[in-house]
Amino acid sequence: MHNALPSLPAIRAFEAAARLLSFTKAGSELGMTQAAVSYQIKLLEEKLGFPLFHRNARRIELTDKGKQLSLKVIDAFEALREAFYDVRNENDTLLVVSSNTTFALNWLATRLVHFQLANPDIAIRIVPYGPAARPEFLNSDVSISACYAPPKGWCHHRLVDATFTPMLSPELAETIGGVHSAEDILRLPLIDPGDPWWKIWFDKAGIKDVDLSNRPATRMGSQALEANRAIAGQGAGILTPYFCKHALENGLLVQPIDILASIDDEAWYLSYPPANKKSRKVRLFRDWILTELQKDGVLAEQAQKYNA
Template identity: 60%
Template sequence: MMTNLPPLSAIRAFEAACRHLSFTKAGDELGLTQAAVSYQIKLLEEKLGFPVFVRKTRRIELTGKGAQLAEGVVEAFTRMRQTFQDVQEAEAAELVISSNTTFAVNWLASRMFSFQMQNPDIAVRLVSYGPWEKPKFDEADITISACYQPPAGNFCIPLVEAAFTPMVAPQLAESIGGISCPEDLLKLPIIDPDDPWWLTWFEAAGLPDVDLKKWPTSRMGSQALEANRAIAGQGVAILTPYFCRQALETGQLIQPFDLVCKAEDEAWSLSYPSQNRSSRKVRLFRDWVVAELKRDGLNTNEALKTTAS
C-alpha cells in the first residue's frame, strides 16, 4: 500500500493532461514543454507501478486505472480551485479596519458612508479597540493607531498630529464668570488629570508647578469619551482640536486659549503589512483617507514609510 503521494508536480501534470487529453495542451496551461509534461507523467507511472496513459499517434488515452485516478484527481483539483477562488473573492470584497476609539468615533464613523458609496463592491468591517487595548496589527488589513508603533516592516502614513489644548462647555465656563487666564481652568473640574498632556500644556502656559492631584483620577483613555464628558459639562478636557471641530463649530465646546501644544513623536497613523501594499482595497482606502484629510486642510505626508526593523 502506497503511504506517500506521488510528487505534486507529477499529479498536477496528470490532472491537466486528463482534462486536455494532450501533453502539448497541458504544457501550454502549465507553462511547460510537451516533453516536460511527458516526463512528469513517466515519473508518476513509475511511482504507481502501472501506466495511466496509452500513447498513440498524435493522441493519448487514459488506461482503465488512469481513468479511475482521473475521476478523483480532477474533482479534487476542481474543488481546490473553487476554494481558492471563493476565499480570494471574499478577501477582496471585505476590508477589515482596526482603529483606536478616538479616530473611529470622531472621524471614521461620520465619513465611512462616503467611502462605501465610492466603492460599493468593498464591504467594510470596522473593528475599534478600546482605550487600554493594544492594536492587533496582524489581524486587520489596515490599522489606525496613535500611541503604538506598527511592527517593523509595515508601511505607515502619519495622519493627524497629536496636538492638544483645553476645551470646555460654554455653560460650565460661564458658571465661573468666564475663562480669561489659564489659572481659571483650575476653578473647574479637570477631566483625566493624570493625562501628561495637562502638565505639558500648563507649563507652556506659564504654570510649571500646577497641582492637579486634588482632582479624582478618572482616566478615560480616549478623546471620544473625554470630549463627551466635557460637552456634558462635567469638566475641562484636554483635546485635539481637529477631532473636535464639529463640537467647536456648533458651540458645544469652546477653546479658551490659542495655545496648542504638540506631543513629540506622537501622531495618529495608518499602517498595513508589506504584503498588503498591492491590495486594491487597501490602496483605495488609504488614498481616500489622505484625500479626506487634505479636504480638511491637513498636510498629510503621503509618502509611504517602512517602519524600521
C-alpha cells in the first residue's frame, strides 16, 4: 500500500532519538540497546530513501528532512501521551455506578455526600434503572442490582435482603378507622396490586389465595416512586421498611402490621467484574457501602473482610 506507515518500532525509535538527540538515551527510555535504536532508524531511513541524522563521532544531529519529520512525529507522540493520560486519569477518578432506582433515590441520594467528602478526588456518576431496564453491568464500574442477579463470575456482595410489608399514610389509615389486621389492608386501594409481593405477604398473614386481579392496575416500577404515592395517600404500598426509614420516623408512613415477608433469593447486590477487583475507587466505594449497611444493622452479608 503506497501510504502505509513505516513500522511502529522504527517510528518510536526515531521520535525518542530526535527528541533526546541521543541513540543511547533513546534506548534507555525505550528499554532497548543503543544498537537496536540505531538499527531501527537505519530501517526507517532505508524505507524513506534519505538520512534522518548526521552521525558524528560523539553526537548526532538531525538532517533538514529529519528536523521537518521530527516536528510532526514528536507532536503526534505527545498528543498520544496526553490522550492516554486523560483516559487513565478519568478512569482513576470517575466512578460510574449503575443502580436500582430505589437504592439510588432512597439510599445513595441521602448519603453519597459523605463518601465524596471522604474521597474528594473521586467523581461519582449514578445511572439509575427500573424494572423495565437492565442494569448497566458492562458500562459501569460497579452495579447495584435488585431484579437481576450479578453476572456469573463477577465479584458480588449481598447488601440488603428484600423484606416487605404494607405501608400507608396515617391519613389513609384513618379513613377506615385504623388498620389492625391483614383484612383491613384489603379494604384500601393498593398500589401496584399486580406485584407478586402482595400475594406472598397476604399468604404469610394467613389470607390464602387472595385475588387482586380486579384491582385497578398501576405500575410505578420502583419502590421509591410507590412510597411517594403511599405518602400522598393514594393507597397502601408493599415496601421494604429499610428504604422507607425516614418516612416512617417522620410519620409520613406507618407500618400497621408487624408481619414481614421475604423471598430467599431476592436481595440488593453490589457487583463488579473481576478486572475491577484491585481498582482503588471500586474498593473505596464498596467498603464504604458495606460499612454503612453494617452500622445500620441490615447488611445481609455479614463478612468480616471484604475480600471479593
